[in-house]
Amino acid sequence: MKIVALVGSIRHASYNQKLAEFVQKRYSDQFDMTIPALRELPFYDQDIELEAPQTVTALKKAVMQADGVIFVTPEYNHSIPGVLENAIDWLSRVEHPLKGKPVMILGATMGPLGTVRAQGTLRQILDSPGVAARVLPGNEYLMGAVQNKFDNAGQLTDQASIDWLDHCMKNYLSFAQALATEK
Template sequence: MKVVAIVGSIRKESYNLQLAKHIQSHYADQFEVEILDLKPLPMYNQDEELNPSQEVVDFKAKIKAADAVLWVTPEYNSTIPGVLGNAIDWISRVDKVMHGKPSIIMGASMGALGTVKAQMHLRDILFASGLNSPLLPMNEVYVGAAHTKFNEQGQLVDESTVKFIDSVIVNFQEWMKNFN
């Protein structure tokens, strides 16, 4: 199974990037994860959507070729970051590469609630007609107090969090069997 991860933070030391890298390495024997870079994407402009930059074309092609999308989002001002909204704007228009593509959402933050509000907003967005992405139900991954769960090398070291994510990944793989 091929999964692309879209991380809503472009910060080098992002806990959400570290979480995506954990999924990428920890489950490498079960499925392939490619972490997509949002930095090269230009700001969405409807005037350019029919003739987008090569960065947008490549980004959309990778999503289209994937079996599923892993969204890993921080929470900024109680919602998703602008960089993530920009990426969503590009993929929800014209060829709508997310239409019907399964998704799973995770997020990490230093706050106690993880990324609850951002994930709620992202779920609503993914159900929009330009995306129409089925979501893994009832397997929310909110990594709160992330600064205590990753070591200085960016590895997820909190055993209870690792075990919980293990169970969610099992559920995700079982759920994905319905799409193949």
């Protein structure tokens, strides 16, 4: 199974990037996960969408070929970071690579609410006609106080967070399989 992870933070020490890498390693016996570098994408521009740059076409191809997409994002100003919105804007056009794709949302923040507002907004965006992804219902992976949950080496060490991740991931993989058999 192939999964693409779209990470909403491009900073070097990003907790969300670390969370994505944790997922990549922990479930490597269940899927191959790639994490495209969203910092390479230009701003979405309708004037060039039909002859988009190689970074955009590579991202679209990766998502089209994937069995599922996992978003891993911080919250910025009660919404999703521009870098993620920009990637989704590219992915919402021409080929619509996210259409019907099984999606899971993970979010980590230093604040207490664990990206709950960003995740609500992201669900709304993913339901728009150009995107039309299939988002795992009934599961919210909200990680607050993230700075207390990773050790100095960047490893997720908080057992409750790991257990909840296992629970949500099991549900996501069943959901993705059920959608695949619908086709």
